[in-house]
Amino acid sequence: MKELRYTLLSDGSSDKALLPMLIWLLREHHVDCAIQSNWADLRRLPKPPKTLSARIISSLDLYPCDLLFVHRDAEREPCGFRVAEIREAVEKALKSVPVPPYVCVVPVRMQEA
Numbered sequence: 001m002k003e004l005r006y007t008l009l010s011d012g013s014s015d016k017a018l019l020p021m022l023i024w025l026l027r028e029h030h031v032d033c034a035i036q037s038n039w040a041d042l043r044r045l046p047k048p049p050k051t052l053s054a055r056i057i058s059s060l061d062l063y064p065c066d067l068l069f070v071h072r073d074a075e076r077e078p079c080g081f082r083v084a085e086i087r088e089a090v091e092k093a094l095k096s097v098p099v100p101p102y103v104c105v106v107p108v109r110m111q112e113a
Helices: 013-028 052-062 079-094
Strands: 003-009 034-039 067-071 102-105
Touching: 003 013, 003 052, 013 034, 013 067, 052 067, 052 079, 067 079, 079 102
Parallel strands: 003 034, 003 067, 067 102
Antiparallel strands: none
């Protein structure tokens, strides 16, 4: 692999700040090829998708990638709840599009804090 393309699908625009941390994480796990990062900004679409599965489908359509990071803030829910939510949304998305390997990103504290 000469390049790894990843897309971050997040809850909000401030979560774009996670991009450098994800690159650092990939480097720490010995990804030594070029890394191209994209943040899936779906806010400007004429009809932004509402459900997480629809957001995953739109993200993959607009920002093709080799690896998908799906971010959901834990908020007041247990981390496991958000992970299950992401997995369920990916399963639904798989009925419509191929989904590359994905990573659940669930900070227990909002990164703005």
